Amino acid sequence: MTDDAGKCWIDFDNTRGSVLLGHGDPQTAEAVARAATGSLGAATGWSPLLDTVVSRLLELCGGEVVGLFRTGTSAVRAAVLAVRETVGAPLVLSAGYHGYDPMWSPAKAPFEPNADGVVDFFFDLDALADLLRDRERVAAVVISPDHMHLSPRWYERARALLAAAAVPLIVDEVKVGLRYGPGLSTAHLLDADVWVAAKGIANGFPAAAVGGSRTLLKPLREISYTSFFEPTVLAAAERTLARVATGLPQRIVRETGDRFVEHARAALDGASLPVEVAGDGTFFQFVPATREVKKALYKAAEEEGLLFYRGDNQAVSAAFGPDVLADAQTRFTRVCDRLAPFAGAGPVGEDARYLAAWSVMDGLREAERDARQTREWVERLLDD
Ligand SMILES: Cc1ncc(COP(=O)(O)O)c(C=O)c1O
Structure with a gap:
């Protein structure tokens, strides 16, 4: 996508995960145009x-x-x-x-x-x-x-x-x-x-x-x-x-997304950054260790033209061809370079994992805990 200022973005928000085929998908656009003119x-x-x-x-x-x-x-x-x-x-x-x-x-x-x-x-x-x-x-x-x-x-x-x-x-x-x-x-x-x-x-x-x-x-x-x-x-x-119904767009999304996630995990790991990636190529989520890391991550992504759904699930579309994937990977490596001040600041703890899950699913991640801990987590996260 290109914004009004001419900056080029790669979209991982995809209209909150509702655009699966890609923005302005030609087949959909053509059918919509025919419907709009009454045919x-x-x-x-x-x-x-x-x-x-x-x-x-x-x-x-x-x-x-x-x-x-x-x-x-x-x-x-x-x-x-x-x-x-x-x-x-x-x-x-x-x-x-x-x-x-x-x-x-x-x-x-x-x-x-x-x-x-x-x-x-x-x-x-x-x-x-x-x-x-x-x-x-x-x-x-x-x-x-x-x-x-x-x-x-x-x-x-x-x-x-x-x-x-x-x-x-x-x-x-x-x-x-x-x-x-x-x-x-x-x-x-x-x-x-x-x-x-x-x-x-x-x-x-x-x-x-x-x-x-x-x-x-x-x-x-x-x-x-x-x-x-x-x-x-x-x-x-x-x-x-x-x-x-063919399952093809979902397969493309999964495979492309998996390759991006694999790259992102390796880049974060290589730069010793305290950010985990939850999920897989279909839907994934960044799990930063602290609020400061989170803020810096989304700021760096913005600077590199990676449009992420802040704090929520990221979703590639079936329109991500090999060039877009390669470009996104290169940009993400640069995001990691920008985060160098946070190198070695880990690890990502339970608090961060619970908070990330809560942001995306309004509830508790799956983990071992007793009734007292459950209540404590809920109270803390509701308060947050
Ligand atoms: C699981 C779930 N249910 C319901 C909704 C509400 O849908 P809408 O935003 O289309 O009203 C959403 C929106 O993200 C959702 O993720």
């Missing part, structure tokens, strides 16, 4: 385009029914409220970020329900097990999966707990869905009754989807809104879903 139908009713998008979503993510929304926030909210209405119990147990809606506001005290009956268990499975003792009052569990700070073991245990409690599970795959492969990233890890996907659907265009059990999602039957049939969004979704 794919008007925005007044059902169309073959809408049917195609809906069928593709069901094919890729599973389920009996699917509903379309504009943002991840509205889709997750709709899914959770629908399931709660169907089940008829007051509480929702939650882990992770689900959007800006006030229904996700923190409670007065950790592990207590907030005003909307949402109890955050911050990804701590002992806390989840504890909360599930009150099973009769729980309508659903909603989890935003993360693959940087949670391992398959975490999912295995979560799956067992949920199966034993027989509580409906909503997976909020707004961020990760369709990015790790042509389907839900937790298809093999969890048994979701309802799923939500968004960032992987339309290459940055405003589309989100809820799918799953017809019974649980029944309250959404009549939901509609002004721009429901808007054809440019559907065109972007149709093109993007056709591409992600």
Whole structure:
């Protein structure tokens, strides 16, 4: 990307991880242009385009029914409220970020329900097990999966707990869905009754989807809104879903990202810098040892024209060809040169790892700890 001053940037933010194919992807742009001039139908009713998008979503993510929304926030909210209405119990147990809606506001005290009956268990499975003792009052569990700070073991245990409690599970795959492969990233890890996907659907265009059990999602039957049939969004979704269904863009992203991550880890290590890299080529995150290192890292990156999503997950797009990768690697080596004053200032400690995970997943990383330590970490990180 080139900014107004003519400076050239390499983008690892990619519209908060929603641009998978690359900015201005030619195939998407062409389909959107045709839709904008009316050749794919008007925005007044059902169309073959809408049917195609809906069928593709069901094919890729599973389920009996699917509903379309504009943002991840509205889709997750709709899914959770629908399931709660169907089940008829007051509480929702939650882990992770689900959007800006006030229904996700923190409670007065950790592990207590907030005003909307949402109890955050911050990804701590002992806390989840504890909360599930009150099973009769729980309508659903909603989890935003993360693959940087949670391992398959975490999912295995979560799956067992949920199966034993027989509580409906909503997976909020707004961020990760369709990015790790042509389907839900937790298809093999969890048994979701309802799923939500968004960032992987339309290459940055405003589309989100809820799918799953017809019974649980029944309250959404009549939901509609002004721009429901808007054809440019559907065109972007149709093109993007056709591409992600092949798994090819995700493979390119993973391989290119892996090569960048490998280079970044080696460069940081070679310069003895106190920064770890969590995750893999699909999504990765810098874990700086201190606030000073963090500030210096993002400043140096800015100077070198590497556009990172500050403190959050970094994501390459499928448009990163070999030249862009090589350029990004060279720039990152120069970032490490600029950080020379921090050489040997390590190591990266538990505090830094917990803080990084909290910044990206609004919860606790997977680690050994007892109930007292869990509470201490949550209180510290909420305060931060
Ligand atoms: C897991 C998750 N859920 C929900 C949302 C909210 O989506 P949106 O910003 O599209 O409203 C996000 C946004 O980053 C997200 O990462």
